[in-house]
Amino acid sequence: MHVDIFDQFQFSESKVHSLDPRIKVLVAVAFILSNALLPDGSWLAFGVAWFFLLLANDLSNLGLGFTLKRSVIALPFAVVAVSAIFSPRGEPLGVWDLGFMTLIPTDAGLIRFASILLRSWLSVQIAILLVATTQFPDLIHALEHLRLPRTLTTIIAFLFRYLFVLTNEVFRILRAREARSARLPGVSGGGSLGWRLKTTGSMAGQLFTRSYERSDRIYQAMISRGYAGHIRTLNPHRIQSRDWLVLIVSAAVLMLIQLVGWIL
């Protein structure tokens, strides 16, 4: 696995890509916050929010449906919210007798369920867009400017850098297991469950000691190159008037969404 699998969209150029990462983080978080603040069933406001999202998609040159296609990742969790349909508040819409249990969906419950799904679906899309249009080191740098402790941002930077190295290490270990697990067709191999668990545990331990010793070597190498406790960047990250404009317009749109949601 290579770092490219996340970076394939981050190097294209567009109005969204070239925004200051701080502004992008702020607008994304404000958008998610605005969704959380909208009352249940304010469909028009959700619609305006979706339009904002489409506009951002369009400006990023990634295609109108870019985030829509990738937003299915949030779907499995929706199962958890299904039980909200049967909220006791609200008028019953009918009785579903499943044989072993009786479910009574209510109108308020249905509205709640749909609203939760819409909020989650809109929020995950802006997060997808943020990551697709921002290089990860820039994102970390933006978080540092937004007063995240430097210790934490440095850990995250290391995590990102070595994630791919260690993932390849995992593939090596898995390949080694495969290579030693010959089995005849029709005969299940691999020993008992306990044996398999012990093997997996040893693999985790092996991975741990290799990572630990690698971090030692990394530290020595960094010391000899002048590491003083944090990672430096040559990117100045200066907020320009265009960035301010985007921030103000986005804030105005989000206010409008709130107004639509609470008044209409």
Place this chain on the structure above:
Amino acid sequence: MLYAPTYLHIPDGFLTLVVSVIFWAVTIIMVWLAVSKTNKSLGEKQIPLMGVMAAFIFAAQMLNFPIAGGTSGHFLGGALAAIVLGPWAGILVMTAVVGVQALLFQDGGLLVMGANIFNMGILTAVVGFGLYRLVVHQKRGLRLAVAGGGAWMATMAAALVTALQLWLSGTTRLEIVLPAMLGVHALIGIGEGLITVAALAYIEQTRPDLLNAEKTAREGGRGWVVGGVLITLAAVFLSPLASGSPDGLERVAENLGFLGTGQDAPYQILPDYTIPFLGETALSTILAGVVGAALVMGLLVLVGRNLQRRSEV
């Protein structure tokens, strides 16, 4: 498969703003404490170590092992990180892991990240490390057994609090989701516990210096033990109370007629999770929880003794 999401990563939209903000506040305080503690006690050398360890937790989550019928064990790693690196460093490592999972994989939301970090980083560190710290000067077998039990308990505590957060936000009905969450994670937790034990056993063999009792005891004081034991007790008390109304499985059985005609299984020590002579009161449910927890702990001690004896031979 690159990465398997679990039901502990709450996406945006599933928690109300109030719940999100409360857990952000708790998380920010704990992470801030962790940053200042690690800055004070550890040198800059620790930062690359924690970063690589965070990548390790990430990569280790790909080490799935087949159990049966398509399900596979999954590894969260919070307890293991806290035991090996110390609780504060463990919290920082898990914060980075949860943050990157949300940012890169969209597994877990941004506004609800405070709650996710609390569940998967802070709770697991307190429970996993706290219980381990309790027996840190004991024999190897007992330590490993408690570490495994602690990792299981940490997974259960995370599942319980996740269910409570969803319920507080009005997203779910507690009586449906809590038993489901606890049931699923009781299984996931077993894998977590066993991998934690096997990994610790391996580390102890190859790098005994990392699991030195004095070093571990220095990294977190008695406060962690109190916290770990308190949360464990709270989880044991709360789970039966919260799912006090007939839980999903039981309702299925009841409606299908199993409960009426089926015989009691011979291994069912605490029928219906209540003590028979106390009747079906909250007290009885709580007592049943305590007895159950005591049984599990007793079992762990027995298993630990057994392992100990075998390793001495």
